[in-house]
């Protein structure tokens with residue numbers, strides 16, 4: 001079972017996304033902010049991290065994860081509410097593999113997972 | 120709309136576009152045709168139905184156009200495009216190394232996502248400058264083609280199927296829309312074309328993409344199109360259909376190219392009959 005960490009300030013969003021992930025047969029964990037997310041990743045690196053780039057420290061979390069030495073590098077997917085080319089470019093150069101616009105449904109998430117080789 | 124009017128509409132679509140309008144689709148017809156009725160000055164959509172029989176050419180075309188299903192997305196059925204990048208393109212580049220000419224036709228191009236996906240692959244392949252590559256995109260729907268030519272997509276359209284890197288590389292943001300880069304846009308030539316019309320303008324092509332249009336076709340129309348395809352396609356060319364479309368009962372001229380990729384076919388080579396040499 002693949003392991004996904006969902007990082008988002010909003011409890012509602014974390015719940016909704018974790019539910020989608022469970023339906024997609026992923027083991028889902030959640031973190032409210034970047035520091036605890038980083039600690040969790042250092043303890044056990046997930047296969048994929050979904051990071052809300054709008055969170056304070058969202059982009060920094062992406063950079064920190066890419067600097068973290070670990071056996072495997074996770075797929076990092078940034079979630080964002082504003083579709084903006086500068087944000088997307090910034091996320092990509094920080095090390096994100098993909099982005100997804102919020103709110104997203106299962107099909108969209110699935111597509112991004114297929115795109116990044118998770119499914 | 121009464122039964123006779125519905126039957127007339129269904130017949131019109133069948134004659135003009137090979138389109139099969141299922142009897143359950145009255146609501147769909149009403150909602151699709153409401154804007155056309157308004158545009159042509161009918162007070163109610165029902166009045167349009169009542170007068171459809173006497174419709175001038177222009178109106179009949181607008182009605183057909185409005186009933187088409189234009190749903191598309193970039194790199195739809197990813198495996199088909201991966202196969203194009205990894206197999207179809209390299210094989211044709213080597214087969215055409217002397218003529219240095221490649222002709223690709225998107226026959227149901229809708230709003231442009233499909234030909235632009237191919238154009239981006241061609242661009243990334245960095246093919247030498249001395250090749251002449253024609254990428255022709257056509258569709259029966261003038262509305263869809265004009266959107267394709269504009270090359271502007273909503274954020275939801277670009278989020279479907281386009282890898283983030285590709286989006287950033289080939290699109291420019293324009294308000295809340297995204298516009299395909301001029302370089303990619305100019306690789307494609309667009310026109311309106313009904314697959315039931317004559318193919319004389321086209322010439323021989325190496326690749327035909329005709330995906331997710333036959334889904335709505337009358338069996339006879341589909342058969343006729345596939346026959347025409349087998350005539351315009353080069354002997355070593357490729358045909359791509361939608362992932363859920365088959366040739367069953369419609370054509371025996373093609374065989375799957377690779378069992379693991381749904382929808383990609385090649386022409387079956389008929390072995391030439393040996394010519395008896397006069398002694």
Ligand SMILES: C[S@@+](CC[C@H](N)C(=O)[O-])C[C@H]1O[C@@H](n2cnc3c(N)ncnc32)[C@H](O)[C@@H]1O
Pocket residue numbers: 135136137138187188189190191192195226227228229230233257258259260263312313314315329330331332361
């Ligand atoms: C569902 S879209 C598919 C678009 C694209 N090929 C894809 O797979 O994403 C089907 C398209 O077929 C076009 N079409 C339907 N009947 C046609 C005909 N007789 N001649 C040409 N195009 C036709 C419609 O206008 C529509 O744009």
